[in-house]
Amino acid sequence: MSKEFESVFFIEQLKRSDPFSMASDHFHETYEIYYLLAGERNYYINNLVYALRKGDLIFINKNELHRTTTKGRANHERVLINFQECFVQSTLDAYGVSFSFMKEPVLLLRPGAYEQGQLENILQAMLKEQKEQQALQKPYLQTLLFQLLVEMGRIRETAREAIPPENNEKERKVYEIIDYLQAHYMEKLSLERLSDTFYISSTYLCRLFKQTTGFTIVEYLNYIRIKEAQTLLRNSTAKVTFIAEQTGFDSIAHFGRVFRQIAGRSPLQYRKQNG
Incomplete structure (x- = not known):
C-alpha cells in the first residue's frame, strides 16, 4: 500500500504484552476506529476517559484530542483504523445514507458476542485485503469500511443506553x-x-x-x-x-x-x- 493511500485509509492490528501508555494526547484530520480484541485499555478523549474491555469499539471524530493508556493487565490486542472523509464519502453518496455518529466527538459501543463476530470478520477481511494488495483494492476496502459503519450504526440503534465515561x-x-x-x-x-x-x-x-x-x-x-x-x-x-x-x-x-x-x-x- 502506497504512502498516498495510507494517508486516506490505514488499518493495523497490534498485540502488546508489556505495559504501554501513550505519552500525551494527539489529534489528526482523520476519523479513528479502535477495536479491542483482547485485554483492557483506558481511552482519553478530550476531557473524558473511557474504560475499554475486550470487544469494545470506539469511534473518534476528526481533530479530537485522544490517547490510550494501560488499564489492568498489560496484555492487550487491538485493531486501529484511520480514514479520511473522502475515502468513504462516495460510497455514502452512492447509497444516499449518512451516519449521525460521524458528526459526534466520540462513540463507544459494547457489542454482544454475535455482533463482535460480525465486526471481527469485517476487520480481518480488511487486514487481509491490505496485506495482499490485489486488483481493485481501494473500492473493496471502501465497501468493507461501509459495511463496518453499517454494523456500528445498527449496534448503536439497538444499544439500551450510552456507556458513560469514567469519573473520579x-x-x-x-x-x-x-x-x-x-x-x-x-x-x-x-x-x-x-x-x-x-x-x-x-x-x-x-x-x-x-x-x-x-x-x-x-x-x-x-x-x-x-x-x-x-x-x-x-x-x-x-x-x-x-x-x-x-x-x-x-x-x-x-x-x-x-x-x-x-x-x-x-x-x-x-x-x-x-x-
Whole structure:
C-alpha cells in the first residue's frame, strides 16, 4: 500500500504484552476506529476517559484530542483504523445514507458476542485485503469500511443506553480546568490565574494536569488554540494575523511557530491544502 493511500485509509492490528501508555494526547484530520480484541485499555478523549474491555469499539471524530493508556493487565490486542472523509464519502453518496455518529466527538459501543463476530470478520477481511494488495483494492476496502459503519450504526440503534465515561475526583478537577481553557483560550491565561480560579497551588495544579492528560497546561492550551485556528483557516477568509489574535496568541511569529509544531505545516500551507 502506497504512502498516498495510507494517508486516506490505514488499518493495523497490534498485540502488546508489556505495559504501554501513550505519552500525551494527539489529534489528526482523520476519523479513528479502535477495536479491542483482547485485554483492557483506558481511552482519553478530550476531557473524558473511557474504560475499554475486550470487544469494545470506539469511534473518534476528526481533530479530537485522544490517547490510550494501560488499564489492568498489560496484555492487550487491538485493531486501529484511520480514514479520511473522502475515502468513504462516495460510497455514502452512492447509497444516499449518512451516519449521525460521524458528526459526534466520540462513540463507544459494547457489542454482544454475535455482533463482535460480525465486526471481527469485517476487520480481518480488511487486514487481509491490505496485506495482499490485489486488483481493485481501494473500492473493496471502501465497501468493507461501509459495511463496518453499517454494523456500528445498527449496534448503536439497538444499544439500551450510552456507556458513560469514567469519573473520579481528581479527573473531575482536571476536566473543569480543561473546560475553562476551552472557554477562555482567546484570553491571556497564566498559571497564577488558573491557580486562583480553582483554589489549587500552582505546583499541584501542574502535576495533576500532567498526570491526567500527559500534557503541560501550556501544551494543552496550544492544542486548543491551534485546533480552533484550523477551523477558522478552513471555514473563513480571515487574515492569518487576525486568526492569531482571535486564538489568543500574542504575536504572529509565536502563532506560526506553534502552528507548524503541532500541524506540521504553516497556517498558509494548511489553508491551501484544506480550502
